[in-house]
Amino acid sequence: MAYVISDDCIACGTCIDECPVGAISEGEKYSIDPQQCTECGTCADVCPSEAIHPGA
Numbered sequence: 810m811a812y813v814i815s816d817d818c819i820a821c822g823t824c825i826d827e828c829p830v831g832a833i834s835e836g837e838k839y840s841i842d843p844q845q846c847t848e849c850g851t852c853a854d855v856c857p858s859e860a861i862h863p864g865a
Contacts, residue, residue, distance in 0.1 A: 810864040811846035812853060814839050817860035824852040824861060 811832075814824075818838045825833050832845035833852060841852070843864065853861040 811843035811848060812841050812850065812861050813864045814841055815860045815862065817858050819858050819860070821857060823855050823857060827851045827855050
């Protein structure tokens with residue numbers, strides 16, 4: 810299941826450059842395209858607010 814970004818996202822931009830497939834989109838709260846996400850977890854590893862988790 811693709812990773813998801815929770816409301817704890819502070820839109821800092823740290824995760825965007827880390828995603829190897831470009832699945833993360835900017836916004837007030839960032840989002841991950843589940844069709845592109847490869848479930849590598851790199852984004853979650855670098856998120857300073859721990860807002861990125863595996864989807865349910």
